[in-house]
Amino acid sequence: MKNKIIEGFSRLGKIDKIKWLVNNYTDNSEEVQNILTQYWNEDAALQKLHEEFSENTISNFYMPYGIAPNFLINNEVFAIPMAIEESSVVAAASKSAKFWLDKGGFKTSILGASKLGHVHFIFKGNPEKLKSWFALYLQEELYKQTKDITRNMVLRGGGINAIELIDKTSELECYYQIQASFDTRDSMGANFINSCLEQFSQTLKYEIQKAESFTEDEKNSMQIIMSILSNYTPDCLARAEISCKIEDLIDESGISPQEFAWKFKQAVEIAEIEPYRATTHNKGIMNGVDSVVIATGNDFRAVEACVHTYASRSGKYRSLTHCEIDNGIFKFWLDLPLSLGVVGGLTKLHPLVIASLQILNKPSAEKLMQIVAVAGLAQNFAALRSLVTTGIQKGHMKMHLLNILNQHAATEEEKNYFVNFFKDKTVSHHVVISELEKLRNK
Structure with a gap:
């Protein structure tokens, strides 16, 4: 011990x-x-x-870095870098890209680019006095007191979009927020947002002591709890979608386009009402999303937290993707909240992050949001396509075959034998080991 x-x-x-x-x-x-x-x-x-990226570093932990090519996004072709260890993710994304290449590809748009932060504080005085003072005086003062912090961001077209006082006393006694929305342009903006919020808290603390409308007891009752950005960014939103005529949904499994479209839509609708399915459904989306987020040096933990909160915004955990069939047209889309950056952080430090952004033609933050949303939609399309046709295990286990063989130190000759052996069979761990023993005994 x-x-x-x-x-x-x-x-x-x-x-x-x-x-x-x-x-x-x-x-x-x-x-x-x-x-x-x-x-x-x-x-x-x-x-x-x-x-120097982290603390107490003693080694490096490597992950496979792959490329999913042939993504047609808004009539521009991309090869998308993906950092992920899970078998079949890059292959599935590539398969989706190829499927939609001759059907118009993926269409994307930005539905919003605002990020949020809050000053959380307790005030035990008169709520109406606080609201009136905020609207008539403090709100403008908060803008003034952060001008030095926001100057460069404003020059780039960003800055503070809005500042509001939020009354949360019905949920927690005497609890209020100063909520601010920000446009941080091409940076993720955490340091910028937090610097603004900490200045807000200082201004609030100083200005309330000067305000004549409050009693001494009211002034002394105000306590700032914390000032921090929120990783929930429901108004920083990218949409990715695909659509085609139903008759163009020709699948190699032999299922008819009409049956494919109907079963696919049913699968999405099940994920929209059943949390047990929605969790696995959305996890598959995040296979695609996280792998691109990691490859481009962004914070996948923040993205995950935000996305799953967004999926629960109705009070029930639901699918992030949606499907529609109307007048013979199949449409499948994803709205994804993403707070990403292409400047700052690791973007100018990590060699593979630099390479990733160059491979993506040095995108803006908004363009990267759209590419990441496409990766998530492509991954979900691939998973649902397998589920409603051949089943998920056939593809998964074939990709897992090499992992099993590598665990048992298979030679290249043995690997080639097993790839051929399982061409018309479903891979199982038991069969691989049994057949490997027979092969080696010969």
């Missing part, structure tokens, strides 16, 4: 961190130490750069 507690771990050198860790937390310290050092980058400067 004693050796597992350490003071000053962050001050140790990288090698000393590893030695202490493997000696106290592993059974085979030499093996684990070799693994950790094996994943260092040979370029010392590049390794140092990676280490």
